[in-house]
Amino acid sequence: MSNPWSRWLQVNDTALFQLSRKAGWDAFVNTAPRADFATLTVEEMARLGPEESEDYAEARAVWNANPPTVRTAQLTAAYQVIDDVMASNRRDADKLRGSVVIDAEPGLGKTTIATRYAREFHRRIYRRYGPATAAGDQRLPVAFVTLTDGITLKGVNQRLLEFYGHPAARRGSRAELTALAVDCVASCDTRLVVIDELHFVDFAGRHGTEVSNHLKGLANELPVTFIYVGVGLREKWFFDEGLIGEQVVLAQTSRRATRCPVVPFTTATDAGARAWATLLATLEPHYKLARARPGMLTDHARLLHERTQGRIGSLTTLLDRACARAITGGAESLDARLLSCVPVDNAAEQLSHSA
Template sequence: MSGAFYSLSRKEGWRRYVDAPARRQPDRLTTAQRARLGEQAREDYDEARHDWHANFGILRTPQLAAVHDELERIVFTNRQDPDRIRGAAVIDALPGLGKTTIANVFARGFDRAQIRRHGPVTDEGHERIPVFRVGLTSNTTLRTLNRMICEFYGHPATNRATAAELASHAVDCVLSCQTRVGVIDDVHFINPGRKDGLDVSNHLKWLANELPVTFLYVGVGLAERRFFADGLIGDNAVLAQTARRWTRLPVPPFEVASDEGRAHWRGLLKATERQLVLTHARPGMLTDLADYLFTRTSGHIGSFVTLITRGCFTAIRTGTETLTVDLLDTVRIDEASEQARNQLAAAFAHGRLATTPTRQRAAAS
């Protein structure tokens, strides 16, 4: 099984992610060409296709493009002097909508631009690290947050320092390496209603005050959890600093209730078709299944990619070499999509939903 093994929560892993060249799409061989391959060559070819389908290029969906436009505006206008507060961005959406991918891809592009413009070493001779990235856990405390930031940079004192010392080390790392963007994933694990969660939330504000960094947070259902209210309720909620400092960027799922939404959905299917390396793939292979694919995935990009990736694996393994309803029906994906499937199928069957544009349906009738 191929694939690289590294963590984006360490600078070495992040550097590999940022500097990795684009993967090369395997050639699409005909049945005759595949038949001429020896057994080992055919296994290698299939292995290359499995790896490609699990990692093909990022699909620039309307959701990704919209959030990236906002992030660019926020990051590139955060040019305030260190004595002024910088605004933060938070990507807040349901699971399976590509939040982390959107954040990572933006941060990777920013990192590449900074290195290209300013070089890999600062004027003081330190390694330039334009972006740091950490992911929180369900038991993140103030000390573990500081430790995770220090571990990203590879600071040697992470295991024996106090929380205050770790915070000082984290500030030193950011300033020395001239970091400009900090990505903090899974912030929904912070519960401002609990003391340890409130401590972490307040510490994030302190870091934002102390560091010349634009923070990019990623989380699930933060607005519904009243995360922006800092644990305050009633009239006191107006005192919440988070709601004033963070710009919330939602990521909606695909929808097919409007012609614009239908066009976006079919655009996703067409873009995905071009990425698939199956012998019997053809234009329209996915768009002909537009209703079915929406029924299976509820318009969630994560569920869609999982279904397609597993479907391609099955198509190659069984020799079918194409994606059909019968084949995809053998593939199970996340439970949320499976539970919503029957209800969506009924909506399509009764004409309450459709992926075909209104004008095209009118002409057909």
């Protein structure tokens, strides 16, 4: 195949790995960053044949939709909290470890923080100890589990076993599944378990209390640090374990868990405005448009903040779509008009109209 863009797409297309399976997680950890490619000028684009042109547009769409992870202040602060808690990860197995709770509204970068941290952790452990455990099993320093609505205790165990690719994930009683999950964690020498979308557990309900007790039990039993990720976990009583009144004081989770909030960018303070401008300046060179120019984003810092309320997830969605329009419409750059008219996600849309 001679079309360079279609060749490029074969190696750099959208990554479809599933993080909640060990093979997908492994791919996420070990896949090299996308190879960069030259942005063509308008004249060079005019010389492409129709298929080349289509594939080049696709290659750019994939590229533009995958901005690099920016080391925002939010990410750095969260890493610090996780590092602090992980310091006790080195305690011997008979001593209790703490856990981290990344608790914030959607689209603020919670999953990004947890997965990138866990990826770096995975790489460090591999470098130090290699890919096999002392007993010769595959080493999996990190397990990543995503919960779904109304999940039960059995469901949590199933998810964990599915990550390890255990054939019994779909069978077995609750107790058996717990035992198997404990086995998997132990034999793969897992040190960090990330549980994402924890808000799907209704901690005030019966299932929720069970799940909460179960997670506490696992944390007691396993020499592992847990990172819990979710939306409104404080409001959902995660820290109280569904207890009310004076009993709350007894809730063990509160004392073992360190809450790590993730805040949106603000432009209300000078430092905040600078951080927002820096984020835009960092993202700006990523986008491949033939008429891209420096200042294409930073000149519109206010507008972009209004439209996204400083939420990084809404921002990347907006930029993604704006670039797609700049490509299909032929503008090949971003301006105030384009940035004002592309739709953002629902939540950001509603808030920017009410602001």
